[in-house]
Amino acid sequence: MIKDAYHYTNKFNNLAQLLEDGFSRYSDKPAFHCLGQTLTYEDVEQKSRYLAQWLQHECGLEAGDRIAIQLPNLTQYPIAAYAALRAGLIIVNTNPLYTSREMKHQFSDSGAKALIILEDLVPKYQAIESELNIKHVIVTSAPDLLTQQEQDRGNYSDFNSAISAGKHLPAVAENSAIADDIAVIQYTGGTTGVSKGACLTHNNLMANAAQMNIRLTQKMIEGEDSFVCPLPLYHIYAFTVNMISLFSVGVQNILIPNPRDIDGFVNTLKNVRFSGLSGINTLFMGLCQHPEISSVDFSHLKVTVSGGSMLTSKAFHVWYQTTGCTITEGWGLSETSPVITLNEFGKEQVGCVGIPLLETEVQVWDINNKPLAQGEVGELVVKGPQVMPGYWQRPDETNNSIINGFFKTGDVGLIKTDGQVQIVDRLKDMIIVSGFNVYPNEVEDILCSHQHIFEAAVVGDHDEHTGELVHAHVATLEPLDEGDVIHFCRQHLTNYKVPKRITFHEQLPKSAVGKVLRRELRNTQYTKS
DSSP: OOOOTTHHHHHOSSHHHHHHHHHHHTTTSEEEEETTEEEEHHHHHHHHHHHHHHHHHTSOOOTTOEEEEEOOSSTHHHHHHHHHHHTTOEEEEOOTTOOHHHHHHHHHHHTOOEEEEEGGGHHHHHTTGGGSOOOEEEEEOTTHHHHOOOOOOTTSEEHHHHHHHHTTSOOOOOOOOOTTSEEEEEEOOOSSSSOOEEEEEHHHHHHHHHHHHHHHTTTSOTTTOEEEEOSOTTSHHHHHIIIIIIHHTTOEEEEOSOTTOHHHHHHHHHTSOOSEEEEOHHHHHHHHTSTTGGGSOOTTOOEEEEOSSOOOHHHHHHHHHHHSOOEEEEEEOGGGSSEEEEOOTTOOOTTOOOEEOTTOEEEEEOTTSOBOOTTOOEEEEEESTTSOSEETTOHHHHHHHEETTEEEEEEEEEEOTTSOEEEEEEGGGOEEETTEEEOHHHHHHHHHTSTTEEEEEEEEEEETTTEEEEEEEEEESSOOOHHHHHHHHHTTSOGGGSOSEEEEESSOOBOTTSOBOHHHHHSTTOOOO
C-alpha cells in the first residue's frame, strides 16, 4: 500500500517520469485489454515512445503545445495520451460525441495545434477545419491496433504510420515540465454558460492518483489485478484513476469502447476475469437488468466504484444482490482532478460520498462564503493538492471560483458527525416551492425505489401560486399512470416535495457517461422517446 499522498510528487517532477517508472517496473504485465487484444506495459511503452518521437520531430510540436485527443475507449487513447505527456505536450481531452460547434469552441479556446481523432469523427472536424489553427491531424480507426495496417489518410496522418515512422526518428527530448506546469486542459460540461477549461497540473494529477491508490490498493493487488473501465477516458475520472493511478501500480485496465451497448458490455465481462469496476447509477442498473448477467463471473470482483451522479439506494442494493460486491461511492469534479471524497471499504453508507482523501479539506459555506457548523447545509468547498490552479485564460472565473485556496464546487451538502460528506444536490438544480427548498436528488431517490421505475429526474416548472412546482420525469419497467406515481410519493415525502406533474419516457436523455441530463428536461420542447 502507498503510505504517502505525495509518494509520486516527491519522487517525480512530472507525469512522464511517473509513466517511465510504471513501464520499467511492470514491463511484462498486461496494461490494457480492448476488443479482445491485450497490450503489455512494454508494448504501450514502445508505441507511445515512437509516437512521441514522431510528434516532436516530424510535427515539430514543442513543450507546452496543446494536442486534442478525440477518441472512445480504445487502446489508442492511452498510447496517444502517454505519447503527448512524454513529448511535453498539454492534453486537451475531447468528447467524441461533440458536435462541430462544440469541437470548434474547445479546439479554438485551447489553441490546439494537433488533433488525434477517430476516423468516424473526421466529417465533423472537416466542417470547421478552415476556422481553426490545427496544423497536424492524426486519424485512427477502431481496429487499427488489431490489424497493424497503415492507411492512406489523404491530407491527414495515419496513426499506425506515425508510430512506424517514429521508430526511426531520434529519441524524444526528456520532458522538462515541473510539477506546477499544466498537463491537461479538462473542459467542464458547460452546463452553465460556455464550457471552461480546467487547468490540471502534473502535481494535481499525480497527487490525486496517489490519493486514490492509498484507498484502492487496500483491495487491489499491485501488478496482478484487472479493472473494468466503461467510463470514457476523456472524462477526468477514468483519465486519472484508470490511465494514471491504476496504471502506476500495475493494474490492467479492461477498456469498454461503448458501454451503452449493454449486450457487448456483458459479453466482454463474460470473457474476462476482473477484480474492479467503475460506473454510475444508470450503468449498474442496466447491467443488473440484462438477461445474461447471471452468466458473468463476479467471484473475483472486490471493488466497485461509483461517481459522477447520485447513486440511488435501489442501485446500491440491486448491485450487491447481483454481484456480491458493495458499491463504494465517491465525489469529485473536473476542477479537482477529480476525486475529493470516497467511502472507506467496509464502511460504505448509502447516500454519502465518503470522507475526504488524504491532505484534502472539505468545508460547508453559506452564501457569504463563511463556514457553517457541522451538520448544516450549504455549499461544499474543497482545498487540496488535487485542486486546479484555475481556468484556462479565464482569470475572472478563477477568482470567483477559488477563494483563499478553497474551490467552490457548486454542490450543496453537509458534513455528518462521523466526517462523511453528504451531497444534497447541485446548487443550480434546487427547486423552491412556496419558499421551501426541494432537492431533486431526494425526490429522485424515492421515485427510483418504486419497483417499476428504473430512471427518474426531477426539475422545477414555473407555477403562478408557488413560484415553482416539482415536475418528475420517469422511465418505467411496467405501465404506470400519474396517479400511481403521485400516490407513491405522498407516502414518503412531505407535500411540497411531492411531484405535481409526471411525464413518462422510454428512457431519459443522458450525457456521454450516462448521467441523466436534467437541463434537457427543463426544455419544454423535449420530446418523449
